[in-house]
Amino acid sequence: MISQVFILSSKGDHLIYKDFRGEAGCDAVNKFYEMVTTLTGDQPPVVMKHKELHYVHIRQGGLYWVATTKADSSPFTIIEFLNRLTALIKDYCGCLSEKSVRMNFALIYEVLDEVVDFGYIQTTSTDILKNFIQTEAVSAKPLSLFDLSNVGLFGADTQQNKVAPSVAATRPIMSSRGEQGGKNEIFVDVIERISVVIGANGVLMKADIEGEIRVKCYMPSCSEMRIGLNEEFSIGKSQLRGYGAAVRVDECSFHQAVRLDEFDTYRILKLCPSQGEQTVMQYQLCDDLPTAPPFRLFSSIERDTGGRLLIYLKLRCDLPPKRSVLHLNNNPALPLFSYSLFSSLSQELSSPDQSAELQPQNKAVHWEIPRFPGGAQLSALFKLEVPGLSSASLQEVGSISLSFELPKYTCTGLQIRFLRLSPIQPGASQRWVRYVTHSDSYTIRI
C-alpha cells in the first residue's frame, strides 16, 4: 500500500506531491531529499527507512520518483509501479523532464488519482486510462536541430527522411486527440543489450544478450497488429530447426496483451497495441552467441626503461564491413597502485578523431572512438608515468571495459519480417522498425 507519491527535481524542488492515505506528513518529502543526498556510496539507495516510513525511489529523466509506505509492502510492486508511472507520464507528456512535469502537473495529478486509490494500484494501462483522463497535455518539445536537418536544400527531400528522427517518438500520445492531422505512426524497436567477458587468453568466458521488442504506437484506431519474426526463430536449447543457422534465444516472455496462437507455427505476434509505449516481448540468450563477439582486443603491457608503464592496445571490430559502431568508449582500468596525482599520460592514437584522457578518480584511461567501421582495426599506445612502478604491479592492470552502440544490428540476429496492421489504416500511416544493440557490460581482461 502506497502512502504517498512525490516527484522531486534533481535539486529537491517539489514538483508533484500526492498523499493517498493521510498517514504520513508532507515533511517526508524534505526528509527524503536529505537522506538521498547524504547517502554514502555503498549504501543501497533503493529502499530507505526513516522512523516508520519506508521510501522507495527510482531516478528517471533527472527526477526522483518516490513512493512511501508504512506497511510491509512489496518493493517490487512499488518499483514496477514507479517505472510504469514514468512510462505513463512519458506517454502523456511526450518526454520526461522537469519542464514537462511542471507544465503538466494538473494532468499528472489526474493520472495519479486514477492510477492509485487509497494506496492500491488500480491500473497503469494507457488504454484504460484514456477513458478517464480529461486534461490535455502541454507538449514541452525542445527545439531540435534534428528537425531542421530533415529539410534539404531548396526543400528537397534529404536522405535522412527515410530514417525517423530520434525525437520522433518523444511526443505525447494524446496531443492528436480530436484533430485528424496527427501523424499515424508506429514504431517497433528491437533493442538488445550485450554483456561479454573475454578472458585474458582471448577465450570468451561469458556472453549474454538481453533483448526486447518495444512498440510505441500513435495510432488511435488500430485493431490488430501482426509482427512477424524470423521464421527460424527458436526458443530453448533443444528446439533446433532446419539447418542450424537458427535465431535462437533461451527464454522469452511476452506482454499479457500479446496473443500467441500463430507464434508457434509462424512466429507471428498478434496484439492490439494500445496508444503509448509497451514492451511486447523480452528475451534472453546466455553463453551461446550466434556470431563472434563484435570486438576483439589485443594488448600488451610492459615497463619501459624509463620506468613508464606502456599499454599497447589493438582493437578489432568483427562486424560485417557495412556496419559501424557509434560512440565507442574504451576504459582500460589502471593498476590499483597508480597514485593518481603523480601519473601523467601520453598517447599515440591511430587516427585524429579519437581522443583519450586519464581519469584519475576512476583510475582509468578513457579512450573514445566516435565511429568505428566494421572490419577495421585501431590501435593505441598509452604511456603512463607511474612513480614506484614495480614488475609485480603490471599484474594489476585491471580489465578493459567497452561501451558502445551498434545501430541497425542485433546480436541474436532477430529481425522483424513484416509489420501488418489491420484494418488497413486510412491515410498515410508510417511504420518504423529500428534495431539497436547497446553494450551492457563488455569486459576484456588483460
Place this chain on the structure above:
Amino acid sequence: MEWANQLCENRQFGSKMTDSKYFTTTKKGEIFELKAELNSDKKEKKKEAVKKVIASMTVGKDVSALFPDVVNCMQTDNLELKKLVYLYLMNYAKSQPDMAIMAVNTFVKDCEDPNPLIRALAVRTMGCIRVDKITEYLCEPLRKCLKDEDPYVRKTAAVCVAKLHDINAQLVEDQGFLDTLKDLISDSNPMVVANAVAALSEIAESHPNSNLLDLNPQSINKLLTALNECTEWGQIFILDCLANYAPRDDRESQSICERVTPRLSHANSAVVLSAVKVLMKFMEMLPKDLDYYGTLLKKLAPPLVTLLSAEPELQYVALRNINLIVQKRPEILKHEMKVFFVKYNDPIYVKLEKLDIMIRLASQANIAQVLAELKEYATEVDVDFVRKAVRAIGRCAIKVEQSAERCVSTLLDLIQTKVNYVVQEAIVVIKDIFRKYPNKYESVIATLCENLDSLDEPEARAAMIWIVGEYAERIDNADELLESFLEGFHDESTQVQLQLLTAIVKLFLKKPTETQELVQQVLSLATQDSDNPDLRDRGYIYWRLLSTDPVAAKEVVLAEKPLISEETDLIEPTLLEELICHIGTLASVYHKPPSAFVEGSRGVMHKRLPARTGSGESTESPDVGTIAGGSGTETAPSIIPSQGDLLGDLLNLDLAPPTTTGPPPPTSGMQMGGMDLLGGGLDSLLGGDIGGSAAMGAGFGAVPAVMPASLNAPMGGGLGDLFDLGGGVGMPLGAYIPPKTVWLPAMKAKGLEISGTFARRAGVIQMELTLTNKAMSVMTDFAIQFNRNSFGLAPAGPLQVLSPLSPNQTIEVSLPLSTVGPVMKMEPLNNLQVAVKNNIDVFYFSCQYPISMLFVEDGKMERQVFLATWKDIPNENESQFQIKDCHLNSDAASNKLQASNIFTIAKRTVEGQDMLYMSIKLSNGIWVLAELRVQTGNPNYTISVKCRAPEVSQCVFQCCEAVLKN
C-alpha cells in the same frame, strides 16, 4: 501582519520556481487575484485559477484561505474542473472541517449523477476527506455505489469501504459494509474482485481473529479464476491473499501451485515475486519425492534469473530475495552461478549482493569458475568491493574443502601484488583457513611474514599475531616478531593487545627458555600499565595460570581448538522461515521480520511456513522435520561454532568469525567472548556451585598484592555476579518463581546476554531480566517490545536501564507487565516473543512464562459456584495428569499452591485418599477448576483439570507440577 508574511513567502517561492507560468507569480496580492479569478464567469479562467491554486499547494504554500471560493467552483459540468476542485478539497478539508460540510451536498448529488465517472469520482473523493462529520453523509451514497451497475463505480466503492474503515471502523461494521464487500469477491468484474480482496485483506489485518477473508477451497477457487482475468496489480493482491491460505493437504497445495505457476512468466516482477512467495510457501507441503516437486523447482529458476536483467533498483531487491531463497532451497539456483557474476557497470550495492550469493552457491562443481571470477574482482577499482572479494575467496576455501588449496594459492598470488588492503584482507582470511585446516598450509607462513610491516589495520595485525603465536614453534624468529609488535603496545587497539598477550603466552609455553623475559614484559604491560579491564583480566588469568600450574596452563592455552564451521552468516532458521513467508516485501529486503519495522497494529502477525501433511492428516499435526520449535531455546542453530564457550575464550579463538559479508561485524562482536573471563564465563564454569565460587572469590582475594587498587571497582560487578547465583536465592517465600534461564545468548545478540524469569509480586506480573554486556562497547538505549501473545502480556512501562551498560557489566531489571496488550493465540500457549533493542541492533527471542503468574489473587470460588461450574463444564474438557515423585502431604501441598494463587476450596478424604478441590482464575477471566488426589504414602499425585478453554489445561498442570516440586 500574517497576510504580509504570506506575501513575502509567496514571493520567495515565485522567484525560486521559474519554469512554469503557474509557479511564477511575483505580483502582489496573489491570493486576492486568485480569488477574483475563481469567481470569474468564464470557465476557462476559473480552471486556470484552480490550476494556479493547486500549483501553489504543491510547493507547500498555504492556500486554504481560498477554500470557499474553490468549493464554489465545484458545481460544474466540466469534469476537468471538477477533478481539480476535488483535488483541492482532499488536501484542505481536514484543516477546514466546517467548511468541508459545504461540499457534502454536491458530493451526494454527484453520487447520483448519470455519468459513472462522476459517481465514482464523488465516492472516491468523499472517502479521502478524512473528516468525521462527513463520514455519516457518506454511508448512503456508498451503499448505493457498492451495488452500482457500473463496475468502475463498484471497484471505487470497494476501496472506499477500506478508507471509511480507516477513519471509523465501528461505523463500517454497524452499517454492514463488510458483508457487502465479501459479496463483491464473487463479482463478475475481476477489477472489482481485486479491489474487494485488497480492501478485505487490509481490514482483516486489524482484526486478526475475525474471519473476514473466509478462505476455504471454494473461495480460493474463485480467486484463482479471477487471477487469470485481473490486471497485473489485481493479480498481486490476489496472490498475496492466497499466500495467507493454509491448504488442507498436499493435493490441494499442488493444485494451487499448478494454477499459480503460469504467473511466473509475467512481465511484471511484482507478480512474479508474489507467485514465487505462494509457491515457496506451498512447496513446503509437498513431499520431496513427488515428481511435481522437482518440476516446480525447475520452474522457479528462470523467472528469478530474468529479474537480474531488470534495472539496478529491481536487481538489488531481487538479489536480497534470492539470497533468502538460496538459503532455503539452494537446489533451485545451483546451476545458475554465472548470472551472479558481477558486471563492471553494476552499482556497488548490486555487486556486493551478487558476491554474497556467489559464495552461497559455491560448490565443488563450480568452485574453479568462482575462484577465477573472484580473482578478477580483486583487481577492480572499488576498494570495498575488492576487500569483499578477497574475503570471499577465504570463505570459499572454508566452504569447499577440495578448493582450499587453490584458494590459498590464489590468496598468495594476491599477496604478491603488495597492494596494501589486499594483503591485509588476505591475511585475515588465511587465518580463518588455518583454523579450518590446521597443519596443512603452514608453508605459506614465510610469505605472510614478509608483509608484516605493511599491516596497519588492527584486524590484519591481530590476525598476523595470532598466526605467529599459533605456529610459534615453526617460525624461527617468532620471538623477535612478537617483540617488535610489543614495542608500541600501548598504541595498539585492544583487539591487537589481547591477541599479542595470548600469542606471547603461547610462545612462552612452546619455547619457555628463551622467552621468559618477553612473557613477563607483556604480562606486566597488560596488568599494570593498562587501563583496559579486559586486558588486565586476561593478563591476570594467564599470570595465575602460569604461576600456579604451568602444565595446566599448557593444557588450557594450547589445547586443541574446535574447528570453525562453514557458514556462520546464515540467517537463523526460524527467522528465515518467517522471511520466506514475506518474500517480495520490505521484510525480505531488510532481512528483518515485519514486526521490527512496521508499527504496532499492522502486519505484525508472525507467519510460518506450513507443515507438510499428507492428504489424510489434519494441518494441526506438527512436522518436526520442517518446523523448528517455537521456543527460543530450541532454535539455536547448530551451525554456530562453540566460540562462546570458556575454553574457546581462553584460547582466544574468537578473533573474528569467518563471516565476511553482510553488514560489517561491529568491533564489539569480534571480541565478544574474549572478555567474559570473569563475567559469564566463570559463571557458567562454576555452574551454580556456591562452594566453587566462594573458593574462586577467595582465590582472587589472595591476589591483591599484584592487583592494583583500581581493579577492584570493575571486578566488583563480576564477583558479585559469581556469588549471586540467580535461581531464587534470596527471594521471599511465596509464589513460585522459576530460576532464571538464558533467553538470549550473547552469541546471537552481538554480545548482549539476556536471562530472566517471571514473577508475580503483590498482584503485579514482573519480568525479571538480567542484562549482561559481553561486547566491547557500551550499550545504551535499551527498549523492549512484545509480540502479541495469548494472554495479552505487554510491558506496563519502559525498560528501566538508566545508565549505559558498560562492557562486562550486568544489571538486573524488573519490568512490570500488564495483561491488556493485543492478543493472539500462540503455540505453545505460554510462548512469548520478545524484541529487545539497544544502540547496536534489535534482537529477538522467545521465552515461555509459567502460567502461574497469570493466576489472580481473587481466584477463590464459592463452594456452590464451584460445584455448579464443575458440573456445567462438559466432561470432554477434563484432562488428567500425573505428578510423580512428590513427597508432600496434602496440607503442605495446599499451602504451597495457595502461595501461587491456586486456592483450595474444599478437601475430602475418601479411603485414605485426600481430594483437594481447587480453583484458579486467569488474568483474562478464565476459570480453571482442578481436583488433586493425594494418596498417603504414594508419591504420585493425580490431578484433573477442567476448564472451558481446555487448551490451558496442559499449562496449568505443568505449573502445578513446578510449584509442588519447588
